Amino acid sequence: MPEVSRVDLTPAAADLIRRLRADHGPLMFHQSGGCCDGSAPMCYLEGEFRTGASDVLLASLTVDGVGEPVTFWMSASQFDRWRHTHLTVDVVPGRGSGFSLEAPEGVRFLIRSRLLTDAERAALDG
Amino acid sequence: MTRHAAPGQPDALMAYEQRYDHWIGGEYVPPQRGRYFENPTPVTGQTFTEIARGTAEDVERALDAAHGAAPAWGRTSAAERANILNRIADRMEQNLERLAVAETWENGKPIRETLAADIPLAIDHFRYFAGAIRAQEGSLSEIDADTVAYHFQEPLGVVAQIIPWNFPILMATWKLAPALAAGNAVVLKPAEQTPASIHYWMSLVADLLPPGVLNIVNGFGVEAGKPLASSARVAKVAFTGETTTGRLIMQYASENIKPVTLELGGKSPNIFFDDVSSADDEFFDKALEGFTMFALNQGEVCTCPSRALIQQGHYRRFLEAAVERTEKIVRGHPLDLATMVGAQASNDQLEKILSYLDIGRQEGAKVLTGGHRADLGGELSGGYYVEPTIFEGANHMRVFQEEIFGPVVSVTSFTDFDDAIKIANDTLYGLGAGVWTRDVNKAYRAGRAIQAGRVWTNCYHAYPAHAAFGGYKQSGIGRETHKMMLDHYQQTKNLLVSYSPSKLGFF
Numbered sequence: 117m118p119e120v121s122r123v124d125l126t127p128a129a130a131d132l133i134r135r136l137r138a139d140h141g142p143l144m145f146h147q148s149g150g151c152c153d154g155s156a157p158m159c160y161l162e163g164e165f166r167t168g169a170s171d172v173l174l175a176s177l178t179v180d181g182v183g184e185p186v187t188f189w190m191s192a193s194q195f196d197r198w199r200h201t202h203l204t205v206d207v208v209p210g211r212g213s214g215f216s217l218e219a220p221e222g223v224r225f226l227i228r229s230r231l232l233t234d235a236e237r238a239a240l241d242g
Numbered sequence: 243m244t245r246h247a248a249p250g251q252p253d254a255l256m257a258y259e260q261r262y263d264h265w266i267g268g269e270y271v272p273p274q275r276g277r278y279f280e281n282p283t284p285v286t287g288q289t290f291t292e293i294a295r296g297t298a299e300d301v302e303r304a305l306d307a308a309h310g311a312a313p314a315w316g317r318t319s320a321a322e323r324a325n326i327l328n329r330i331a332d333r334m335e336q337n338l339e340r341l342a343v344a345e346t347w348e349n350g351k352p353i354r355e356t357l358a359a360d361i362p363l364a365i366d367h368f369r370y371f372a373g374a375i376r377a378q379e380g381s382l383s384e385i386d387a388d389t390v391a392y393h394f395q396e397p398l399g400v401v402a403q404i405i406p407w408n409f410p411i412l413m414a415t416w417k418l419a420p421a422l423a424a425g426n427a428v429v430l431k432p433a434e435q436t437p438a439s440i441h442y443w444m445s446l447v448a449d450l451l452p453p454g455v456l457n458i459v460n461g462f463g464v465e466a467g468k469p470l471a472s473s474a475r476v477a478k479v480a481f482t483g484e485t486t487t488g489r490l491i492m493q494y495a496s497e498n499i500k501p502v503t504l505e506l507g508g509k510s511p512n513i514f515f516d517d518v519s520s521a522d523d524e525f526f527d528k529a530l531e532g533f534t535m536f537a538l539n540q541g542e543v544c545t546c547p548s549r550a551l552i553q554q555g556h557y558r559r560f561l562e563a564a565v566e567r568t569e570k571i572v573r574g575h576p577l578d579l580a581t582m583v584g585a586q587a588s589n590d591q592l593e594k595i596l597s598y599l600d601i602g603r604q605e606g607a608k609v610l611t612g613g614h615r616a617d618l619g620g621e622l623s624g625g626y627y628v629e630p631t632i633f634e635g636a637n638h639m640r641v642f643q644e645e646i647f648g649p650v651v652s653v654t655s656f657t658d659f660d661d662a663i664k665i666a667n668d669t670l671y672g673l674g675a676g677v678w679t680r681d682v683n684k685a686y687r688a689g690r691a692i693q694a695g696r697v698w699t700n701c702y703h704a705y706p707a708h709a710a711f712g713g714y715k716q717s718g719i720g721r722e723t724h725k726m727m728l729d730h731y732q733q734t735k736n737l738l739v740s741y742s743p744s745k746l747g748f749f
Contacts, residue, residue, distance in 0.1 A: 146486045149670065150716065151507025151544040152406045152433075154484025155644045156594060165486070166493055191485070193670055193716075197643045201601065210590025211282075212407065212434040214487035215463040215471075219434065220279075220295070224590035229601040229640070 120239040122202060122232075123175035123188045129205045129225065130179050133159075136217050137182045145205070146171075147190040147198075147227070148214065157205055157225045158216040162187065174203070200237065204228045246339075246577040249290065249347050256340040258347075262441045263294045264460060267307035268453025274299040279462075281438055284350035284585040285576050287624030293437045296461030298469035304429045304457040305475045308400040311454025312427035316397040320375045323423055327372035330447045331365045337446050338362070344442040345411055346576045350585030350626065351539050353577050363705055364415040367723070370707035371419040374725040388742035395732040397425035398477035402470045404463075404491075405440070406482045407433035407587050408542040408647075412705075414440050416722045417480050418456065424731040429457045429476070431467050435588045463487070474498045478731065481505070482544070484645075485716055503720030503730050505544060505713060507645045508673030511666035512536075512547035512702065513656075513688060515679040519556035526563075528700070529678045533564045535702045536651035537571055537583050537630045542591070544717075545674030547702055549642055550653045551665055557655045564632070564653075565611050571630050573616060583649055585625045592626035595648030598641055599631065607635030607652065637665050645671075659684065663691045672714030676702045695721070 125133065137143055142162035148154045158165070162184075167173075172195045176185035188205075190198065210224025218225055232240065247254040261278065263270040277295040282288060294300070315323075334341060342356035351360070383391040403417040410432060421428050432440045437460045444458065459466050471479050472494035481491050482505040495502045518529045536547050552560050576584030586592045592615065599613055612631030617623055630649040633641050642652045656662040666675060672694040679685050679700070689697040695712045698704065705711065710724035720730050 148484045148486035149507070150484040150488070150645055151505075151647060152408060152483045152542075153487070154507055155598075155646065156484075156590075158486045158490075160490075165490055194485075197638070197670070198640065201640065208590055208593040210593070211588045213463065213590070214483060215468050215490055217464055219462045220465060222279075224593075226590065226593055226597060228597050229604070231604055 120236050121175055122240060123177060124202070124204045125177060125179065126204060126206045128207045132207050132218055132221070132223060132225070133179050133186060134181045140217055142184050143186045143217070145186065145188045145225075147188070147194065149191070149194050153212060153214045156213065157188070157227055158214055159218055159225055160215070161217070199241070200232055201229045202232050202236065244579050245575060246343050246353055248285075248577060249343060255343050256442065258291045258344070258438055258442060261292045262438060262460065264296055264300050264304065265441065265444055265456075265458040266300075266304045267310070267457065268448070271300075271303065273297065274303070279434070281348075283347050284587050284626045285347060286621045287589070287626070290347070291438050294460045296431075296459045296466035300459050300461070301429070301466060301469045301473065304459045305400060305473060307454040307457050308427040308429050309475065311452060312397070312399050315427055315452060315455045316399070316425040318425065320378070323425060324372035324376045326450055327368045327419060327423060329450050331368040331372070333447050333450065334361065334365045334368070334443070338365070341411065341439075341443060341446075343577065344439045346584070348436050348439045349407065349410060349587050350576055352581040352584040354579055354581065355539060360409055360412045364412045367415045367419045367707050371423040371728075374728060375423040378725070378728060385738075388740060390739050390741065392737040392739065394735040394737070395424070395728070396735050398731055398733055399426060400476055401426045401428055401478045401480065401731065402473070402476040403428055403430045404467050404471065404479070404481045404483070405430060405432050407435040408539060408544075410436040410439045411443055413482055420727040421480075421731045422455065424728050426731055427455050429459060429470060431459050431461065431470055434460070434462050471495070472497070476500065478502070480730075488718065501730070503722075504718040505673075505720070505722065506716060506718040507544045508671035508694070508713065508717050509549060509643060509645055509669045510545050510547050510674040510676070510694065511549045511551050511669070511692070512676035513551045513662050513666060513678065514553065514560055515662070515681070515684060516553040516555035517680045518678050519560050520680065525680065530563055530567045532676060532678055532702045533651075534567050534571065537568070537649040538703050540583055540586050540628070541649040542587060542647050543703070545696065545703070546645070546647070547674070547676050548646065548651055549637070550651050551656050551662055552653060553662070554655050554657055561610070561634075561653060568630050568632055569611055573627065574618060575622060583630060585627055586648060587626070589626055591647065592628065595628050595646055595650065598644070598646045598648070598650065602633050602635070602639065602641035602652070605635065605639045605641070607633040607639055607641055610634055610653070612649075637668055643669065659688070663688065667693045670715060671717045673717035674698065
């Protein structure tokens with residue numbers, strides 16, 4: 117039975133993570149909010165973006181072929197407004213993305229969302 | 243003429259070059275690593291030019307040029323700098339239609355907006371800061387009869403500016419005009435989605451600025467933006483974008499103990515009190531236009547009025563009229579003078595908007611109009627078009643809480659004044675807001691109670707120079723479009739002078 121989670125990856129996202137990991141090193145995500153390239157997940161070298169008490173770790177994603185988990189973070193205030201939804205990181209052709217690592221590849225990470233079921237929420241929120 | 247010819251066509255007003263390198267030290271310099279990326283127009287999805295893919299080496303070269311130019315530029319008189327800004331404005335005015343075509347082709351926005359808003363506002367902005375720097379004065383404080391403190395404004399030196407893609411020329415102007423007026427040299431990185439129009443602008447004004455005063459390095463955020471924002475050689479970083487990159491830029495700046503100004507977006511409420519509908523008159527019509535402003539610039543505005551709060555007493559009537567007004571929006575070719583809503587700026591932007599149309603429906607928001615990608619046929623089928631969309635729902639839904647940056651408004655109702663303010667302020671952001679009422683006392687109280695940097699009162703989406711623009715809460719730091727922005731580009735030098743021959747007597 118698959119584990120209940122807040123964040124999943126599409127196969128295309130997992131592929132891209134493998135490539136970025138090989139080119140750059142261990143990776144992390146921080147979900148952005150706000151304008152322009154916002155409301156989108158930003159992918160950085162692990163530790164490049166300093167998380168702190170104002171952030172929540174939503175997931176440590178396991179990716180085949182990647183030796184360490186890829187962490188997925190969001191600011192706590194934003195998480196309050198997102199916590200009822202399940203997030204899937206996908207990839208689309210695209211152009212820019214703040215300082216996110218994938219942009220020069222001509223692609224962009226994107227979040228697809230669905231509502232968490234009652235059972236999932238009970239399991240995740242205790 | 244009802245439609246302008248696309249850039250490069252035989253009867254077009256302007257043409258883009260086949261390629262743009264970096265503008266460094268008053269000349270075009272190829273990228274050190276020799277790489278370029280394609281720049282498509284969102285109108286058709288077709289590539290129209292290629293752009294240098296800058297890296298840290300190119301940024302260093304631009305910083306060298308800026309540091310070479312900054313001391314002399316900083317010593318020029320305010321009159322001289324003001325004259326140059328005025329000449330830039332004049333040159334832009336002489337080429338207004340060409341700039342409008344260039345901007346529309348690169349960004350996808352309708353030409354009626356670039357002709358009437360983007361470019362005229364940019365022109366006025368240069369003139370405003372030309373005037374502001376002439377009128378700026380230092381101050382002095384008389385500490386006692388023989389001691390005077392003089393305060394001088396001095397330029398910071400070399401500053402970094404990272405520009406968004408939603409108003410490429412206007413947003414560059416918001417940052418360039420005060421920085422140049424204050425005597426700084428600039429290294430500017432345009433957005434990788436819209437890197438070309440600023441180079442067309444540069445081709446019109448290059449002879450007016452001394453070499454090295456303004457340098458443009460193209461490229462992706464991670465490859466060119468990061469080395470610029472994290473450089474110890476810049477005295478300040480100005481950024482418009484989103485929260486995560488804003489935080490990252492603050493982190494880099496903290497390593498160098500440098501100031502930042504940030505504009506990071508919003509989820510602006512647009513509040514319509516019952517009395518708006520008390521008469522079917524000119525004001526009612528204006529308020530309906532104010533509602534429909536969510537579709538201006540395809541919703542790709544940090545202050546998009548993306549939450550409409552309508553009081554219960556006139557909720558059904560007003561909303562019905564608002565849907566009708568929205569459905570009258572003319573969509574079409576962005577270079578067509580009749581088009582009101584053009585193309586979203588990029589494919590990933592289109593995909594993000596569609597993902598929000600999806601989660602909005604899943605959360606139970608009702609689609610009152612729109613809700614889909616639009617296929618406008620012909621060559622436009624390859625472009626990025628979305629139907630203007632009205633959601634009806636509740637403020638806790640994600641489509642009410644997150645900036646979609648598309649032509650999408652989420653509507654809900656409120657009972658009374660306190661309820662309106664509570665909903666309006668129930669957001670992480672505080673950039674813009676709108677208040678619509680015939681009762682000036684209520685308008686004033688609402689404007690003061692809303693936690694946002696700009697409250698449009700019985701108007702929306704006006705961006706005149708001389709009205710301060712900037713965010714509360716997570717929407718950023720600093721105020722643009724006002725002379726107070728000069729402070730963000732200047733140091734204060736205090737000379738504390740004694741005119742007394744007498745010693746203190748301590749030693």
